[in-house]
Amino acid sequence: MFKVLVSDPISDQGIGLLYEAQDVEVEKKTGLSEDELVAIIGEYDALLVRSQTKVTERIMNAGDRLKVIGRAGVGVDNIDLEAATKRGIVVINAPDGNTIATCEHTFAMMMSVARSIPQAYKKTVGGEWDRKTFVGVELRNKVLGVIGMGRIGSEVAKRAKAFGMDILGYDPFLTEERAEKIGVKLATVNEIAQQADFITVHTPLTPETRHILGPAQFAMMKKGVRVINCARGGIIDEAALVDAVNQGIVAGAAFDVFEEEPPTADHPFLNNPKIIVTPHLGASTVEAQENVAIDVSEEVLHILRNEPFKNAVNMPAVPANVLNKLQPYFDLGEKLGRFLGQITEGAIREIVINYAGDLVDVDTTPLTRYIVRGVLGNRLEGVNIVNAMHLAKTREVNIVIQKATAVTSFTNLVTVTLKTKAEERVAAGTLLAGYGDRIVQIDQYPVDFAPAGSMMLISHNDKPGIIGRVGTLLGSNDVNIATMQVGRKVVGGSAIMVLTVDKPASQDVLTELAKLPEIVGVRQFTI
Numbered sequence: 369m370f371k372v373l374v375s376d377p378i379s380d381q382g383i384g385l386l387y388e389a390q391d392v393e394v395e396k397k398t399g400l401s402e403d404e405l406v407a408i409i410g411e412y413d414a415l416l417v418r419s420q421t422k423v424t425e426r427i428m429n430a431g432d433r434l435k436v437i438g439r440a441g442v443g444v445d446n447i448d449l450e451a452a453t454k455r456g457i458v459v460i461n462a463p464d465g466n467t468i469a470t471c472e473h474t475f476a477m478m479m480s481v482a483r484s485i486p487q488a489y490k491k492t493v494g495g496e497w498d499r500k501t502f503v504g505v506e507l508r509n510k511v512l513g514v515i516g517m518g519r520i521g522s523e524v525a526k527r528a529k530a531f532g533m534d535i536l537g538y539d540p541f542l543t544e545e546r547a548e549k550i551g552v553k554l555a556t557v558n559e560i561a562q563q564a565d566f567i568t569v570h571t572p573l574t575p576e577t578r579h580i581l582g583p584a585q586f587a588m589m590k591k592g593v594r595v596i597n598c599a600r601g602g603i604i605d606e607a608a609l610v611d612a613v614n615q616g617i618v619a620g621a622a623f624d625v626f627e628e629e630p631p632t633a634d635h636p637f638l639n640n641p642k643i644i645v646t647p648h649l650g651a652s653t654v655e656a657q658e659n660v661a662i663d664v665s666e667e668v669l670h671i672l673r674n675e676p677f678k679n680a681v682n683m684p685a686v687p688a689n690v691l692n693k694l695q696p697y698f699d700l701g702e703k704l705g706r707f708l709g710q711i712t713e714g715a716i717r718e719i720v721i722n723y724a725g726d727l728v729d730v731d732t733t734p735l736t737r738y739i740v741r742g743v744l745g746n747r748l749e750g751v752n753i754v755n756a757m758h759l760a761k762t763r764e765v766n767i768v769i770q771k772a773t774a775v776t777s778f779t780n781l782v783t784v785t786l787k788t789k790a791e792e793r794v795a796a797g798t799l800l801a802g803y804g805d806r807i808v809q810i811d812q813y814p815v816d817f818a819p820a821g822s823m824m825l826i827s828h829n830d831k832p833g834i835i836g837r838v839g840t841l842l843g844s845n846d847v848n849i850a851t852m853q854v855g856r857k858v859v860g861g862s863a864i865m866v867l868t869v870d871k872p873a874s875q876d877v878l879t880e881l882a883k884l885p886e887i888v889g890v891r892q893f894t895i
């Protein structure tokens with residue numbers, strides 16, 4: 369039974385999938401301190417959060433069973449991603465579910481700041497009928513600058529067009545073609561600062577986006593500009609904004625997010641009549657909360673059940689068509705890695721992976737993770753596909769990927785070479801339609817066996833009687849041979865034997881085997 373802890377208010381409707389799952393037990397405990405979470409997290413396989421819970425390294429280190437952290441929303445700045453990756457915890461988010469809610473909130477803020485709606489409301493309910501103070505501006509024919517043209521920024525731009533606005537967009541990943549398609553003119557941040565009547569930011573908070581609008585940009589803005597931040601506190605320099613408002617450059621600002629949340633009572637935004645604020649409500653609609661909770665629940669279930677998933681934040685995204693193509697190879701890749709990891713002696717220096725046939729034209733990065741996990745999993749605790757590459761890097765294991773151009777007789781072939789200080793060993797595998805995974809080469813020897821269960825790899829000289837002697841020794845020690853494969857390059861030369869046995873042989877039996885005439889080496893392994 370998997371245990372899931374929900375530590376922030378997340379839509380019950382949305383996580384219905386988890387409540388209904390027979391193999392999952394859900395517990396909701398919100399408002400916990402870091403200490404309280406540290407004390408209980410060890411019981412859980414998954415943690416679901418919104419933005420309130422700060423998931424620190426301390427919490428993760430106490431999460432002995434923790435496999436996945438699900439963020440019901442976009443931003444994952446409340447989760448220590450590096451610590452999660454190190455520990456092999458998958459972090460997933462729900463990037464699509466709250467796009468429209470946040471876009472609409474941005475518009476609500478833009479309209480509010482254009483027409484001073486919160487200020488007018490306050491006066492009206494206070495008994496004043498003031499029709500002079502709040503003369504607003506129209507959006508039509510105004511220039512809107514959008515910094516960050518991802519999901520939300522693009523939806524904002526789309527709607528702004530319907531309002532008759534001209535849009536300038538800045539995003540390092542926005543191409544001319546896409547900008548043209550959505551009717552946005554590409555501009556730099558400074559061009560936006562100089563030309564826009566309204567500016568809205570929709571980027572994550574990163575070292576590059578921190579204070580992307582600061583004193584220098586406010587100084588070049590048009591008098592009367594209005595500025596909106598429904599993304600993350602800190603993208604716009606708060607102190608510089610207050611100065612620009614006080615200098616009469618900025619006519620109004622609307623902020624849903626703060627550098628520190630919640631802001632302290634003396635925060636300069638809270639008593640400035642030109643700045644309107646909401647308490648990080650961008651994603652707070654019934655629909656968005658349900659959407660993100662559904663998305664995150666589906667992904668959490670996939671991860672807990674060891675099924676393929678798509679929204680991991682600490683792993684590159686894999687398009688569904690690539691995933692579908694690669695998925696059948698994951699098992700083969702991991703087995704090849706596990707096989708080589710066990711038969712190779714010495715500290716691993718390099719893993720060379722060669723993809724051939726059908727695999728040449730696919731982005732094989734996810735498959736590489738499985739191979740590396742297989743190799744390292746024999747030697748390190750807690751290796752999984754999230755941390756496999758990280759662990760390889762921290763242990764200075766070089767990973768080399770090659771795509772074969774030469775024709776092979778197999779429709780697909782994965783060849784892995786493991787280089788250690790002591791030796792260099794090779795194994796190649798293929799996925800044979802109707803036969804599943806096969807290992808078809810070990811070092812220079814052609815073989816053909818299904819890697820499964822308890823196995824032995826015996827190197828020997830190709831002399832008559834060896835197979836019989838090995839069989840007799842194992843049989844007399846109650847080790848039953850299920851399958852046997854012999855591979856050799858030339859008659860009478862060096863050769864290998866691969867055996868599948870019903871149970872592993874004891875160390876004494878392995879030592880006896882190694883002493884038999886013409887036997888060069890014996891390795892026992894489990895796939």
Ligand SMILES: NC(=O)C1=CN([C@@H]2O[C@H](COP(=O)(O)OP(=O)(O)OC[C@H]3O[C@@H](n4cnc5c(N)ncnc54)[C@H](O)[C@@H]3O)[C@@H](O)[C@H]2O)C=CC1
Binds near residue numbers: 519540571572573599
């Ligand atoms: N107020 C709220 O409740 C919510 C806030 N958000 C915030 O909105 C942000 C945007 O969300 P989405 O559009 O879904 O994310 P997204 O990932 O689709 O878009 C972000 C865009 O920012 C761009 N970007 C990154 N660095 C940049 C830079 N230095 N300059 C300009 N652009 C840069 C990226 O290329 C990307 O296109 C999130 O990062 C999140 O922090 C999201 C949902 C709700």
Ligand SMILES: O=C(O)CCC(=O)C(=O)O
Binds near residue numbers: 418419441442649
């Ligand atoms: O959970 C929330 O309401 C915050 C949403 C948000 O900021 C995000 O999804 O990045």
